Amino acid sequence: MKPIPSLLTDWYRANGRNLPWRETSDPYKIWVSEIILQQTQVAQGLPYYLAFVRTYPTVGDLAAAPVEDVLKLWQGLGYYSRARNMHRAARTVAERWHGRFPQTPEELRTIPGIGPYTAAAVASFAFKVPVPAVDGNVCRVVARCTGLTDPVDTAAGRKMVEETARGWMASVEPDLFNQAIMDFGAMQCVPAAPHCDVCVLREVCVAFKAGLVADLPAKKMRPKVRDRYFSYIVVRCGGTYYLQQRTGKDIWCGLFEFPLIETDVETAWDRLPATEAWQRWFRGTVPTVSSEVYACVHQLTHQRLHVQFVRVTVGTAPCGDAGWLAVRREDLGSYAVPRVIDRYLQTGIAADSF
Ligand code: SF4
Structure with missing residues (x-):
């Protein structure tokens, strides 16, 4: 042998x-x-x-x-x-x-x-x-x-x-x-x-x-997977959409994403207008919210992201937050985005009939 x-x-x-x-x-x-x-x-x-x-x-x-x-x-x-x-x-x-x-x-x-x-x-x-x-x-x-x-x-x-x-x-x-x-x-x-x-x-x-x-191989106990609830607000004003860049020590640092409302529990899309972020972003505007929501679960090693994309149309530019970037629809693909957003751009936004 x-x-x-x-x-x-x-x-x-x-x-x-x-x-x-x-x-x-x-x-x-x-x-x-x-x-x-x-x-x-x-x-x-x-x-x-x-x-x-x-x-x-x-x-x-x-x-x-x-x-x-x-x-x-x-x-x-x-x-x-x-x-x-x-x-x-x-x-x-x-x-x-x-x-x-x-x-x-x-x-x-x-x-x-x-x-x-x-x-x-x-x-x-x-x-x-x-x-x-x-x-x-x-x-x-x-x-x-x-x-x-x-x-x-x-x-x-x-x-x-x-x-x-x-x-x-x-x-x-x-x-x-x-x-x-x-x-x-x-x-x-x-x-x-x-x-x-x-x-x-x-x-x-x-x-x-x-x-x-x-x-075998033996392994010690795995850490618990954490659930997070992300609502991405896909805001459109004319031919313009809005992105923000992630910062800090959280996942996807440096990548771009749609404006995000993160909640502690699953939140139906029609409850989002009651959140503080929504009220701040859309102050003085009358957004039209699409009832069609693109939703998915995105699994990371230690996190399970429950993600929904909510489409919103406004007639005048929203107040937004300081870091928002106004991006033309045809330029959305040139930003580095997390895979879950890339998938949405490939599929969900394709159904967008604006
Ligand atoms: S456990 Fe792995 S190394 Fe051992 S017999 Fe099976 S395949 Fe081969």
Whole structure:
């Protein structure tokens, strides 16, 4: 029986995914792919990766771009702080490192938005540094193969996974090993119903032999998901709509949205005129409110957004708030907006017969 690292790399050579960022040792392109794939499936992230490296072929090109353009290219991927950090990181590499990525995980981690996983991925894929890149896939494979019952989302459990992976990778090429175990976790040892019946590790897999596959990896309790209630007011005055830019530490910072009324509980659209924000915005005007409301639930990792879009027509410009931007309908698509608003622009507003 071959050792686990060889079984994994043999499996990878026969089954691994052909992905464009695996055919390069350019740390910039590898880094772009890793940032995009942090909370995104490969199939969804691939076109974004291609668009990014086509639009910004070098880290200097990305650093020189306005952040609004970067956010626009990122639109639809979610977790927009990744795009802002990516832009900030590009400027750091361009200025502090003269456009060349450093090679060690420790130096890479001094760059904004690069944590232990991304630093390890870039160092091993681009520079063949023998450091394990531990993500959820790697945790799952290691926990099941070794029968690790410590929760992998604790510092102690993570450390055990990392030490095991480091030991495994000592006998093979670091970039090959990291790619192999990641793909193995993503394609073979998947979270639900892993393919144990055709698995090259089943002879050595502790979880398989002990009937613990469904129980591993162990995780500590997840935080509760928070419900939020967003009513977007799609105000139209002639050919003009209104947007505002999100600020502060909340979700979607820097993105644009329609004027928002957030309430503690679900609020019917015909109750919104009683809110303080509505009264302030439409003081002195007589808005016509459409009874057609576009509503959806938008799921984020720790938040569930109950979103409704309420269409309002006014004959004279509303008072609004200080940050409101008057935008012509044909220009709405040029602003970086959260995905839920982009979907509305594609569908809900298409039904707008103004
Ligand atoms: S036998 Fe099953 S649980 Fe064990 S490594 Fe293979 S796919 Fe994963």
